[in-house]
Amino acid sequence: MRHEDPWNTAALDLRAYEEHLGVEPRVPDRATLDRLTEAHIRAFTFDNIDVLLGDGPHVDLASVSGKFLERGRGGYCFEHGVLFAAALERLGYDVRRRLGRVGDPAESARAHMAVEIALDGRRFLADPGFDARLLRPIELSEGAQDTYGGASHRVRRVVEGSTVSWELQRWTRGAWERQHTTDELPVRPVDVDMANHYVSTHGDSPFRSMLTVSGHLADGSHATLTHGTVTVRRPGARTTKRELEDGELDEWLDRLGASLTGGRRDRLQTAVAGLHVGDRS
Numbered sequence: 025m026r027h028e029d030p031w032n033t034a035a036l037d038l039r040a041y042e043e044h045l046g047v048e049p050r051v052p053d054r055a056t057l058d059r060l061t062e063a064h065i066r067a068f069t070f071d072n073i074d075v076l077l078g079d080g081p082h083v084d085l086a087s088v089s090g091k092f093l094e095r096g097r098g099g100y101c102f103e104h105g106v107l108f109a110a111a112l113e114r115l116g117y118d119v120r121r122r123l124g125r126v127g128d129p130a131e132s133a134r135a136h137m138a139v140e141i142a143l144d145g146r147r148f149l150a151d152p153g154f155d156a157r158l159l160r161p162i163e164l165s166e167g168a169q170d171t172y173g174g175a176s177h178r179v180r181r182v183v184e185g186s187t188v189s190w191e192l193q194r195w196t197r198g199a200w201e202r203q204h205t206t207d208e209l210p211v212r213p214v215d216v217d218m219a220n221h222y223v224s225t226h227g228d229s230p231f232r233s234m235l236t237v238s239g240h241l242a243d244g245s246h247a248t249l250t251h252g253t254v255t256v257r258r259p260g261a262r263t264t265k266r267e268l269e270d271g272e273l274d275e276w277l278d279r280l281g282a283s284l285t286g287g288r289r290d291r292l293q294t295a296v297a298g299l300h301v302g303d304r305s
Contacts, residue, residue, distance in 0.1 A: 030213055031121075032085045033110040040093045041111050052116040054143060057150075058160040060115075062173075064108055064152050065159055069098030069239040069282050072231040075224045076295040077288065083220045084213070085110055096283050098239065100231070102220045104153025105137035118142040122149075123219060124206030129182075129189070135223050136204050137216060140164065149179070149190060149206065156238055156246055157194070157257075164190050174259035177203075235296055239280040249276045251296045 042048055045063040049056045074081040081091070083102040091097045092107055105121060112119045120140040125132040139150045141161060148161035157175035162168060166181040176195035181188065182205060189207040193200040223229050235251040245258040254276055255265040268276070273296065277284065284292060 031106070031110060031113075033113045035085060036089060036107075036110045036114055037093060038111060038114045040089075041107070044093055049115050052112075052143075056115075057112075057117065057141060057143065057148070060111070061108075061150050061152060061161055062159045064104070064111075065156055066240045068092055068104065068152075069237055069280050070100060070104070070153060070156060071098050071237040071282055072100055072235065073097075073237065073282060073284070073292060074099065075229075075231045076235060077291050080224065081220070083216055096281070098237075098282065099153070100223075101137045101153030102216055102223075105139055106216065108150065108152045109139045112139070112141060121211040121216070122206045123209070123211050123215060124189075124204045126154075126204040127202065129205040133219070133222060134207070134215075135219050135229075136206075137211075137219070138204075138206050140206075149192065151192065154204065156240065158192075162192070174257070234299060235292075237277065237280055237282050239282075241279060247276070247280060249273075249280060251299045 045060065045067050047059055047063045049060060081087070081099055081103060083106055085106055088099070088103045088107045091099060091103070109119050109121050118141065120142070122138045122140050123134040124136045124138055125134055126136050136154060138154065139152070141148045141150060147164040149164050150161040151158045157173060158177055159173040160170070162170045162177050162179055164179060166179070168179045170177055178193045178195070178200055180191040180193065182191050187207055187209070189205045191205045192203045194203055223231060226232070236248065238246065238248040240246050245256050248255045253265055253267055254272070255263065257263045273293065274289065277289070
């Protein structure tokens, strides 16, 4: 069974996932894929809370399902990617897990996870655990562009020797800005385990030195919380960014749906207090 189902997708409680998203998929087509992607991103926060608490995270499907579906939490790219890919496979999509490099690919490790979907002779990239503004998959085709939900993205094909990669860009402040570069090398569970270990424990990982919690709010806006700032983006309106006031951290955790029990919330407050608040990233 391990070789037939290396990602353990058969163990996913698909009904619980669909209920959490509020989506009832009918057929594995493009329209359903778009709805699932947006619903997933809106349902779960992107956050590195467990990294700051020193609690992992674990990225096997059982652990991710328990955290997301039973405890109502979110997480970062590996967790989102593992859960989303498993759900798509269970629904009949042709899925490939992918790893990529955030920022300059010449200087960064393969420390990001995305999901590729082959559908009707075309290939699409879904990124539920990175860019909360990429609300629907974008086609993997040279120069493909998509504008949706107030954000514009573009894909560029990059060839280095025999390796093909896809650079995802976002239109930011009047220019295309590279987000990450995802290659086409096969990905196995052990690859995700190793990448997750690096990101969650290495001293140079940014997730060890800052808090980031982002998600979509009930009014349609998107908010990103760090240990020192809160940024709110509203479609068609100016983005606002300001410093957190005393006592606001708990309020914003609640608003974003990053539910923590009393003991874990106290531990997070302690961890955040130890960060360099002067870093307003």
